[in-house]
Amino acid sequence: MTERSNQSVRRAFKLVDELAENGPRGVSELADQLDMPVSTVHDYLQALIATGYVTKDESAYKTTTRFLEVGHRQCHRLEVFKAVRDELETVAEETGEHATLLIEEDDQAVIVAVQEGPDAINLFAYPGARMPLHATAPGKAMLAHMPTERVTDIIDRHGLVEVTPQTVTDPDVLFDQLEDVRSQGYAIDVGERIAGMVCIAAPILDKNDRIRGAICVCGPRSRLDEDRRSEIADVAQRAANVTQVNLDYV
Amino acid sequence: MTERSNQSVRRAFKLVDELAENGPRGVSELADQLDMPVSTVHDYLQALIATGYVTKDESAYKTTTRFLEVGHRQCHRLEVFKAVRDELETVAEETGEHATLLIEEDDQAVIVAVQEGPDAINLFAYPGARMPLHATAPGKAMLAHMPTERVTDIIDRHGLVEVTPQTVTDPDVLFDQLEDVRSQGYAIDVGERIAGMVCIAAPILDKNDRIRGAICVCGPRSRLDEDRRSEIADVAQRAANVTQVNLDYV
DNA sequence: AACCCTTTCCGAGATAACCGAAAACTTTCT
């Protein structure tokens, strides 16, 4: 690495990633996985325990609830998060589908709140789930309200990765769609991130017209025909507007 | 340092703690707060950014949603968490108070799920909130089902810290109470952690009688008279039993 | 434009991180 960045920190978090990803494990298994000497892994785990972010449960090391706490703290500092609170529930009830709140972070769309409709949990929609901006309705809702320069920057840096065969990969098509989003007030994606899944999202702007997040409703294509879609779009937009108003009070 | 643990790791997480605690900040402010050279703090922040757990928002560094993700992942690996899912909501509805799920971690009680009753959010009950075992109903519910040796160990290590004037600080009294918990099936605390707050908690055991967590209901003392308390205890115990059954299926 | 403040870059020197090797524990098998 030509980068000038603390190796210990990178390694420590690689360990955390591994623990978070594949669950609690022992020293030697971790060492195998990460291709590091056992003793070194052990040293790191001790250090991590000292921080309180990792603990040792009888026979395996695992992450602690501190991550939950930090994540939660961060959410509650997010103004949109507080502003959207009740609305998300309303949206889920009115539409009967999953309703989520997303924000942009490091050029990606991230789910920060999930409200489930009456149906089962969606494996793809959990707090912290990250996705490319161009491949989802909420992402496009947010892109549509960023300065064009910012959008081209993002495309330059990450490209328009094809997540499913439906993903928009042509910049021109994307820019057209963003124009549509601005005129009709909401974004839609049909299986562009997850095959068979339709998402409809409304942008949340603050009083300076800066994009702050998006409210997203998604469900299986089979259940969302044309009529339903525009109905859902209305609900989402209304919720976004209310949130917008709340934002100014917070 | 007599401790044999990676300094970089400790410092990195101290930075994270600071960011989580006091919100986004700039390099020099962080350096002040933690009494470290600016350049060093800068180095760490760069390293943290490389890991994806910290990001830089125009003028300040802040934690990312990765913490949320890791925390969430961990919860979903917890069997109790999955087993309690719907029950918590039922409890909150039936009692009209806050219902929470707690587990034991590193000799403390930690909230991992919160279901709010119709009333406002409780500042003390958020996911990740930690508290001493002896000073809360859920803590006592869990202590009551640990081996006595374990309990004395915990007392030795941490003592019976007085959180409020009501907190039990005498080991004998505590052991008596734990006996009560075992015989009546639920634990109660009256302002022992937060003045004016009453908590009622039922333990969740698995088929091997190992303690896995506790369901807790709490509300202001004024609202919870004797009758309500035993009523709530029933609801909590029933939910704990259902959870227990679910546990065996998961 | 000059000032101050904050952030970023850089390099040399000292520290503390890294890993091999062996000891202490566990678990499994005969």
Added chain:
DNA sequence: AGAAAGTTTTCGGTTATCTCGGAAAGGGTT
């Protein structure tokens, strides 16, 4: 039970790498 295989933990020397002063670059204000 006793041995064997596996896993975790301890320890110390070396040397890679982290640390931090100082300088440069950026940003905002008077």
